[in-house]
Amino acid sequence: MPIADSKIRVFTTRPDTLFGATYMVLSPEHKLVPQLTTPEQKKAIEDYKAFAAGKSDLERTELAKEKTGVFTGAYALNPVNGAKIPIWIADYVLASYGTGAIMAVPAHDERDWEFAQKFELPIRAVVMPPVEWLKKNAPADWSHLDPNSFTVEFAKIPKNFKTAFTDEGHAINSKNLEVSLDSLGVTEAKAKITAWLEEKGLGKKTINYKLRDWLFSRQRYWGEPFPIIWKKDAAGNLYHEALPESSLPLLPPSLEDYKPTPDGQPPLARAKDWLNLPDGSVRETNTMPQWAGSCWYYLRYTDAKNAGGFVGKEAEQYWMGSRGRQSAPSSAPEKNASTNVGGYETPGVDLYVGGTEHAVLHLLYARFWHKVLFDLGYVSTPEPFFKLVNQGLIQGEDGQKMSKSRGNVVNPDDILVEFGADAFRLYEMFMGPLQDTKPWNTKGVEGVYRFLGRVWRLFVDEQSETEFEQAETNAEPQGRGELLDLIKLNAAIKDVQPTPAQLKPLHACIKKVTEDLEGMRFNTAISAMMVSINDAMTWETKPASLLKTFLQLLAPFAPHLAEELWAKISTIYSQPSTSLAYSPWPKFDPARLIESEIEIPVSVNGKMRDVIKVPADADHATLEAIAKASEKVKAFTDGKVIKKVIIVPKKMVNIVVA
RNA sequence: GCCGGUGUGGCGAAAUGGCAGACGCACAGGACUUAAAAUCCUGGGACCCUAAAAAGUCGUGUCGGUUCGAGUCCGACCACCGGCACCA
Numbered sequence: 001m002p003i004a005d006s007k008i009r010v011f012t013t014r015p016d017t018l019f020g021a022t023y024m025v026l027s028p029e030h031k032l033v034p035q036l037t038t039p040e041q042k043k044a045i046e047d048y049k050a051f052a053a054g055k056s057d058l059e060r061t062e063l064a065k066e067k068t069g070v071f072t073g074a075y076a077l078n079p080v081n082g083a084k085i086p087i088w089i090a091d092y093v094l095a096s097y098g099t100g101a102i103m104a105v106p107a108h109d110e111r112d113w114e115f116a117q118k119f120e121l122p123i124r125a126v127v128m129p130p131v132e133w134l135k136k137n138a139p140a141d142w143s144h145l146d147p148n149s150f151t152v153e154f155a156k157i158p159k160n161f162k163t164a165f166t167d168e169g170h171a172i173n174s175k176n177l178e179v180s181l182d183s184l185g186v187t188e189a190k191a192k193i194t195a196w197l198e199e200k201g202l203g204k205k206t207i208n209y210k211l212r213d214w215l216f217s218r219q220r221y222w223g224e225p226f227p228i229i230w231k232k233d234a235a236g237n238l239y240h241e242a243l244p245e246s247s248l249p250l251l252p253p254s255l256e257d258y259k260p261t262p263d264g265q266p267p268l269a270r271a272k273d274w275l276n277l278p279d280g281s282v283r284e285t286n287t288m289p290q291w292a293g294s295c296w297y298y299l300r301y302t303d304a305k306n307a308g309g310f311v312g313k314e315a316e317q318y319w320m321g322s323r324g325r326q327s328a329p330s331s332a333p334e335k336n337a338s339t340n341v342g343g344y345e346t347p348g349v350d351l352y353v354g355g356t357e358h359a360v361l362h363l364l365y366a367r368f369w370h371k372v373l374f375d376l377g378y379v380s381t382p383e384p385f386f387k388l389v390n391q392g393l394i395q396g397e398d399g400q401k402m403s404k405s406r407g408n409v410v411n412p413d414d415i416l417v418e419f420g421a422d423a424f425r426l427y428e429m430f431m432g433p434l435q436d437t438k439p440w441n442t443k444g445v446e447g448v449y450r451f452l453g454r455v456w457r458l459f460v461d462e463q464s465e466t467e468f469e470q471a472e473t474n475a476e477p478q479g480r481g482e483l484l485d486l487i488k489l490n491a492a493i494k495d496v497q498p499t500p501a502q503l504k505p506l507h508a509c510i511k512k513v514t515e516d517l518e519g520m521r522f523n524t525a526i527s528a529m530m531v532s533i534n535d536a537m538t539w540e541t542k543p544a545s546l547l548k549t550f551l552q553l554l555a556p557f558a559p560h561l562a563e564e565l566w567a568k569i570s571t572i573y574s575q576p577s578t579s580l581a582y583s584p585w586p587k588f589d590p591a592r593l594i595e596s597e598i599e600i601p602v603s604v605n606g607k608m609r610d611v612i613k614v615p616a617d618a619d620h621a622t623l624e625a626i627a628k629a630s631e632k633v634k635a636f637t638d639g640k641v642i643k644k645v646i647i648v649p650k651k652m653v654n655i656v657v658a
Numbered sequence: 659g660c661c662g663g664u665g666u667g668g669c670g671a672a673a674u675g676g677c678a679g680a681c682g683c684a685c686a687g688g689a690c691u692u693a694a695a696a697u698c699c700u701g702g703g704a705c706c707c708u709a710a711a712a713a714g715u716c717g718u719g720u721c722g723g724u725u726c727g728a729g730u731c732c733g734a735c736c737a738c739c740g741g742c743a744c745c746a
Contacts, residue, residue, distance in 0.1 A: 012746060025746095067744085090744095097745045104746090110659090111744050208745085356662075356741055392663090393740070401740085430682070432671055436664075437739060444670065447682050450697095457697085524672070527681035534681095537698095601677045606727040608677055635713090646726050652676045656726050 006032060008076060008087075011098030011208060014108065015197070016181060016189035018080050019174040020126035021103035022116070024087045025069065027095040028052040036087060038073030045070055045089065052091040067092055067115045078103075079202045080193070081176050090115060098208060106164065113164035125158040127186070128172045129165040137162040216288065219266040221258040223287030225250050231281045240284070252287070295366040296373075298349050298384060310378075321347025321381050352385040353434075355393050363388065389520065392437040394428070399439045410440050422558035423449040429522035429557060448526070452561055454533055455554065457490075459547065459565045464488035487568070490542065495572055498543040503592050505535055506546055510588035513553045522557070529554060544572050549586045602627040602653045604636040612653075620647045627653040 008024065026033055028049045037045045048070040069090030076087050092111055093102055106116035106123040116123050129137075134150040139160055142150070154161060155172050171189045174181035179196045181189040197203035217226070227243040227250045243250060253271035261269050268285040269275060275283050296310070303315035354362065363385070370384040395401055396408025403409065415424045427445040432438045468486040475483060498506070509532045516525035532550060536542060548569060555562040563580050570577035595616050600623075602610045610632040614623060624645055627633060633655065640657040647653050 010746085014746075092744045092746095094745065102746050109746065111746075114744090390663090395739090399739095430670090436671095438670065441670065441683070443683050447670095451682085453697090523670090524681080527672080530681055599677085603676080603727075606676095606725095611677065632713095644726065646676095648676070652727090654676080654726055 006035070008032060008101050009099045010101045010103045011206075012103060014105065014186075014190070015193050015203070016171060016174075016184075016186055017105040017108045017126050018078070018103065018193060019171075019181070020105040020107050020124045021078050021085060022083075022106060022122040022124050023085050023104045024076050025090045025093045025102050025104055025112075025115070026072075026087065027093040027100040028089050028091055029095040030089070030100045033072065033089055036072045036074040041071060041073035045072060048089060067111070067118050069115065069119065071119075079197070079200075080179075086121070088115075088119075107158045108164055108166055110164045110166060117159070123159040124173065125155050125165075126171060126174050126181075127165060127169040129154065129167070129169050133165060133167070134161070137165075216292070217286035218289045219260060219285075220287055221252065221255060221267040223289055224292055225252050225268060225287055226284040228284040229277060229281045230284065241281075291362065291365055294362060295369045298366075299370075299373075299379065316378075317380050319348075320379060320384070321386075347381050347386060348383060349385045351387050351389065353389045353391055356390045389434065391434045392432075394431075395437060395439040397440055397442070402440075410442070415442070415445060419445050419449045420560070422561050423452055426452065426526065426557050430526045432523055434520050434522065451530055451533065452558060454537065455558075455561065456565070458533060458536055458542070459490055459493065459568060461488040461490050489568055489572060492540065493542045493544050493547060493569065493572065495544050496541060498546045500592075502539065502543065502546060505532060506549060507588040507592040510549070510553065510586050511593065514585070514588065517556065526557060529557075544569055551580060552583055552586050555580050598650060600650070600652050602630060602633050602655070604633060604655050605657060606654060609633050609636055616650065618649065620649065623647050623649065623653050627655065 008026070010024070012018075026036075029052075033045065033049070048068075051068075067090065069088045069092070072087045072089060074087045075084045077083070078085055092115065093100065102112075104112040104115065104121075105126070106112040106121065107125045108127055113123070115121070128151065131147060131150070134154055135147050138145075138147075138150055138153075139162070154165075158165075168186045171181040171184050171186075174189070179192065181192055184192060194203070194205050198205065227248060228240050229243060230238050230240050233239055253268065253274035255267060255270055257270060258267050260267055266285040266287070268283070268287065275285065277283070299311045299316065299320070302319035303311045306312050306315070352363065367384060370379060371382060373379045374382045393401065396403075396406065396410065398406070398408050400406055400408055412424065419427075423445055426448045430448050431440075431444065464487050468483055471483050471486060472480050509528050512528040513525045516522065516528070529550070536547070536550070548566070551562045551566050551569070555566075559581075566577065566580035597613055598616045599611050599613055601608050602612055610627075610630045612626050612630060614626055618626070624647060627645075628637070637655060637657055642655060642657055644656040645653065646656070
């Protein structure tokens with residue numbers, strides 16, 4: 001029974017359980033495995049390594065519930081008590097995390113517990129659980145025993161209990177001649193054993209950083225080629241080298257065929273001229289995945305034509321925030337202190353909108369790149385994005401996440417062809433709050449499409465539209481665009497002063513849409529516009545100025561239709577109009593929104609009983625008198641003692657009776 | 659397992675602690691039409707009573723609390739969705 005004469009380094013967050021380590025596990029890829037394996041175990045170990053290597057990542061994680069592993073035949077010594085413990089390999093230990101080796105404490109780690117139970121390895125208790133845990137996890141047939149005896153049982157034979165105890169408790173069975181952890185809590189025990197190990201030179205306190213392993217290469221054509229070449233040293237070993245800056249940017253070769261080669265090389269290997277360099281070195285043929293570009297395009301966009309670098313200093317400082325957009329007009333509204341970071345207003349990209357499933361990873365890596373560039377001095381701020389909004393996932397019509405395998409994918413192209421970009425865009429905004437997950441419903445698109453149809457009919461003369469449609473059917477395709485001029489403005493639209501009754505709802509709508517846009521409440525902004533349009537349909541005379549304002553509100557939601565109708569309605573005026581896109585956003589006049597008479601609810605004991613019409617500025621006494629005079633209210637108050645009357649002007653009256 | 663989110667009509671949803679269900683979908687009835695499509699009008703939470711209504715009762719995942727008053731605030735729980743995950 002050989003005992004390993006080398007040291008095996010392990011990483012743990014629970015050094016306090018070191019006395020409970022009853023075996024060790026190395027990942028199958030660990031480099032000490034070959035030298036540790038005994039001749040008798042060699043075959044089994046090699047078979048297992050092949051088995052583990054053949055598993056995909058998916059199989060190793062999601063599917064691999066059942067623990068597997070093989071004994072190396074070797075033993076290690078536990079530094080705290082000299083115990084001889086077997087060394088196994090198992091794929092539940094990942095080569096890429098920590099040192100790729102663990103000390104297994106089955107009594108206090110669920111994975112180790114499962115493994116120890118399966119392979120009948122010893123289990124040693126070193127942390128005492130609370131009595132409630134012991135009761136809950138004791139074997140069912142112990143119910144007649146005194147729960148106080150469970151403490152003794154757990155300390156002796158923890159394997160009888162149902163599972164590992166992984167929470168905090170006080171240490172037991174944890175002492176040697178020099179150090180004792182017994183009765184200490186987890187935190188104290190960790191500190192004490194760490195100090196002892198460091199003093200003895202047996203271990204070291206450390207911080208372990210983790211960044212998810214990201215496979216940064218693809219065997220596809222579409223992607224940026226790596227500016228890396230491969231060379232051979234004197235012994236014939238391959239090594240790689242970065243291309244000099246003068247050879248950048250490296251462009252992909254043009255290919256006739258974008259498929260991988262018959263012998264399994266990536267597509268770039270087809271471009272022999274590009275691949276092989278005169279000095280005998282060979283280019284890397286993998287390409288970078290889409291992330292590679294999307295992680296920094298926001299920087300490139302600030303200086304897209306710069307041939308000398310990925311972004312110029314001036315442009316970077318202006319757009320990404322180290323200068324704080326000082327050229328902005330001083331009349332710009334002041335932002336409150338919380339939006340002022342490092343002395344700059346909204347530095348970098350003002351707003352990042354993305355769903356969590358995409359943004360969690362993309363945002364993580366884009367920020368990582370940005371921080372690397374910041375540390376290297378190429379960008380001037382440590383963070384690229386000022387504000388994040390996670391928009392909700394759009395599910396399939398069945399309420400499930402869209403996926404090809406479920407067959408519930410909605411293709412945007414089909415929707416665009418049938419309803420147009422405006423309706424598609426409008427529907428996505430109308431579905432519900434931006435941040436919420438919600439199912440797609442094509443019937444809903446029809447709904448907003450009908451709304452846009454009503455907007456259209458509000459503006460155009462239906463007779464002329466019929467003529468247009470007939471002319472279009474007979475016309476040559478290329479001449480159809482000009483026929484649009486056949487469509488005349490609705491005769492009810494006139495260059496007249498709007499009435500106060502028309503202006504009030506309009507200004508309410510401007511207010512609502514303006515505020516909802518600011519808060520990204522697109523769904524309620526759209527419903528406010530629907531209300532306005534439904535109202536305007538009933539007007540006999542439609543003032544042109546008012547309809548123009550409405551188009552300005554609609555433009556961010558349905559830009560194509562709004563711009564088209566803007567041009568059409570401008571024909572009512574003598575001078576030609578400029579594009580709607582350049583017109584200033586309308587302002588609402590609070591004076592237009594003042595009501596003289598309002599309706600407020602009256603309740604008795606908190607239950608609504610009547611609605612009364614009162615002057616908007618009615619005082620407490622007036623409100624109380626009107627409320628008490630209501631016949632419907634009287635039915636509930638007559639013959640009862642009024643204990644209290646609560647009055648909130650402009651809101652409600654509540655009468656409390658005994 | 660850890661982190662985050664969401665629960666309101668048949669459906670998507672709305673509602674500074676103050677009239678629950680705006681707006682839209684679906685559905686039903688009607689108008690226009692030879693007919694259909696499109697369009698327009700009307701009606702829809704449940705229960706109870708009624709010829710029909712009015713009035714009344716209940717109702718925002720469950721249980722409890724605060725309040726004159728709770729979808730909204732507080733506490734506990736349940737369910738569903740998303741992200742991450744043998745990370746020692």
